[in-house]
Structures are given as C-alpha cells and as structure tokens.
Amino acid sequence: MTRLILASQSPARTKLLTEAGIHHEVLVSDVDEDAVQARYGVTDPHDTALLLARAKAEAVAALPEAEGALVLGCDSVFEFDGESHGKPYTAAVARERMLRMSGSKGTLHTGHWLVDCRDTEADFDETDDAEDRETAEGTGATLGAVSSADVHFAEMSEVDIDAYIATGEPLHCAGSFTIDGLGGAFIRKVDGDPHAVVGLSISTLRELLSHANVGITELWQVDGQ
Ligand SMILES: Nc1nc2c(ncn2[C@@H]2O[C@H](COP(=O)(O)OP(=O)(O)OP(=O)(O)O)[C@@H](O)[C@H]2O)c(=O)[nH]1
Numbered sequence: 001m002t003r004l005i006l007a008s009q010s011p012a013r014t015k016l017l018t019e020a021g022i023h024h025e026v027l028v029s030d031v032d033e034d035a036v037q038a039r040y041g042v043t044d045p046h047d048t049a050l051l052l053a054r055a056k057a058e059a060v061a062a063l064p065e066a067e068g069a070l071v072l073g074c075d076s077v078f079e080f081d082g083e084s085h086g087k088p089y090t091a092a093v094a095r096e097r098m099l100r101m102s103g104s105k106g107t108l109h110t111g112h113w114l115v116d117c118r119d120t121e122a123d124f125d126e127t128d129d130a131e132d133r134e135t136a137e138g139t140g141a142t143l144g145a146v147s148s149a150d151v152h153f154a155e156m157s158e159v160d161i162d163a164y165i166a167t168g169e170p171l172h173c174a175g176s177f178t179i180d181g182l183g184g185a186f187i188r189k190v191d192g193d194p195h196a197v198v199g200l201s202i203s204t205l206r207e208l209l210s211h212a213n214v215g216i217t218e219l220w221q222v223d224g225q
Contacts, residue, residue, distance in 0.1 A: 002118075002218055003069035006200075007062035012180070013074055013200040020202045023221035025069075029061035051075050051111035052144040059113045059142075066117045070212060073113045076199050078151075078175025080106030087172050091165045094176045098164070101176070102156040108175055108197045113144040114208040143211050147201035149192025151179065156186050174199075 004024040006014055017024050036057045037050060058073030078085040081100060088094035156164075170176040170183060177183035179190060179197050195201045206216040 001221075002214055004219055005062055005066050005069050005071045007058045007071055007073045008200075010074070010199050012178075012198050016195055016198055016200050016202065021220045021222055022202070022205075022216070023219055024072075027062045027065060027071075029058070031057045031061050033057075048109060048111060048146045051077055051109055051146060052113060055111035055113040056115075056142070056144060059115045063115065063117060066115070069117055070209070070214065071115045071117060072200075072205065072208075073115075074110055074200050076108060076110045076174040078106055078108050080104075080175070085176065086174050088176045089171055091171070094165050094170045095161060097176050098156060098161045098170070099158070101153050102161070103153060105150055105152040106175065107148050107150050109146055109148045110196045110199055110201060110204075111144060111146050112201065112204050112208060113142070114205075114212065115142045116212040118212075143208055145204050145208055147193050147196035147204040149190050149194060149196045151175070151177070151190055151197060152188040153177075154186045154188050160186065 001023060004017075004022065005027045006017060006024050007027050007029060008014070009028045014024070014026050031054070033054055036054050039053070054075035055073040058075065059071045060073070062071050062073070080097070081104075085097060085106075088097060164170060164182060164186070167182055169178060169181055173183075177186065179187050179194060190197055193201045193203055195203070202216075209216050209219075
C-alpha cells in the first residue's frame with residue numbers, strides 16, 4: 001500500500017484522514033514557523049504564499065524519515081477583518097477576537113503541501129537545511145494547494161464567549177473556534193469545504209494525489225480489509 005505520512009501534530013487532521021478511511025502515519029517535526037515567516041515576511045491575509053510555505057516546511061521537515069512515502073504538510077489561518085489569525089493561545093486574545101467575530105464572518109484558509117518521496121535516493125541526512133532537503137536530488141513531485149471556506153458566526157454573548165473559552169477548546173484552533181466541536185454551537189453556516197475549516201481538505205488531498213498519479217481510493221483502509 002502506498003505510504004502517506006501526515007506531517008502534523010493536529011489531532012483534527014489525523015482524525016479527518018482516519019474518518020475518511022485514509023491509511024496514514026503521523027510524523028511530527030519541529031518547524032521554526034518564525035523563520036519561515038521571516039523568509040516570506042508577508043502579512044497580507046489574502047496572500048497565501050506564507051500559508052503554503054509553512055505547509056511545505058512541515059512536509060520538508062519530515063523528509064529524512066519519509067523515503068518511499070508521500071508526505072503531506074498543512075497549515076491553517078483565519079482571515080478576519082483584514083487580519084490573519086492563527087491560534088489565540090490565551091483567553092484574553094481569544095476573547096478580544098471572538099467579541100469582534102460575533103454575528104460576523106471570516107474565511108478559514110488551509111494550505112496543503114504534498115511531497116512524493118517514492119522514487120528518491122536522496123540521503124536527506126547530508127543536508128541540514130529544509131530548503132536544501134526540498135531541492136535535494138531525487139525528491140519527486142512537490143505541489144501545494146489552498147482550500148478556503150467562509151464561516152458565518154451567530155451572535156455570541158459575553159457569557160457564551162467566556163463559557164466557550166473556559167473549555168480551552170478555542171485556544172489551540174486557528175481562528176479561535178471549531179465547527180465540529182463545542183464551537184459548532186455558534187456557527188450559522190459554512191460556505192465552502194468544511195474539511196478545509198477543520199484543517200485538511202480531503203478533496204484537495206485527492207487532487208494533489210492525482211498529480212502524483214495516486215488515486216485516493218488506493219489509500220482507503222476499510223475495516224476488515
Ligand atoms: N477540530 C477542529 N480543529 C480546528 C478547526 N479549525 C482549526 N482547527 C485546528 O487549529 C489548528 C491550526 O493550527 P496549525 O498551526 O495549522 O496546525 P497545528 O495544530 O499547529 O499542527 P501542525 O500541522 O503540526 O502545525 C489545527 O490543528 C486545526 O486542526 C475546526 O473547526 N475544528
């Protein structure tokens with residue numbers, strides 16, 4: 001079976017793949033996101049170059065242990081009111097943002113990057129820089145795509161917001177909300193691929209795999225088979 005490695009710590013992303021029947025391994029590597037940001041320096045929320053760069057950096061960081069596999073990196077950002085929001089991390093940041101998001105809408109963008117290492121003979125250990133690894137002789141197809149969806153929020157009272165933040169859920173989610181968890185109570189509708197909101201568009205993965213001449217059905221692991 002074709003090996004797919006998800007280079008992400010996100011529990012939601014591996015859950016999405018598992019629920020979609022897609023057999024995969026998880027490989028988490030340390031990526032210096034600030035260094036990636038410094039290399040790109042873009043802060044324009046409409047510019048998805050940084051999003052793809054971070055997704056690529058996640059995938060490339062896993063390459064030394066990915067010989068013979070396909071590697072997928074992802075990164076998500078919430079575009080709201082002319083700003084790019086990642087995870088809030090603190091209650092104060094989450095509260096400030098959610099008070100503004102109440103009754104409004106924003107766009108969740110998820111960048112995906114797939115590297116095909118099935119034919120590589122490269123010895124990635126010889127290179128210690130992500131960019132060098134990426135261009136190391138032998139890496140196969142490397143391709144990125146962004147999937148986005150507009151998220152429309154219900155009016156949220158301060159009591160609702162404080163109760164939601166007290167659960168801790170929004171602190172580690174791009175945009176300070178989930179659509180498939182407790183946060184779903186405040187989501188009026190999603191225009192676009194809801195998987196892109198959660199953090200990994202399975203449909204976009206299908207398209208990326210097709211460029212590597214892999215049909216997504218080849219990765220299906222149906223119970224008992
Ligand atoms: N379950 C769920 N998680 C969400 C939702 N929106 C955003 N997230 C999560 O918010 C996180 C976005 O942060 P990222 O920096 O892209 O990813 P991460 O969790 O740090 O993991 P890495 O890929 O290792 O960087 C991801 O884990 C997403 O799955 C949602 O609607 N539902």
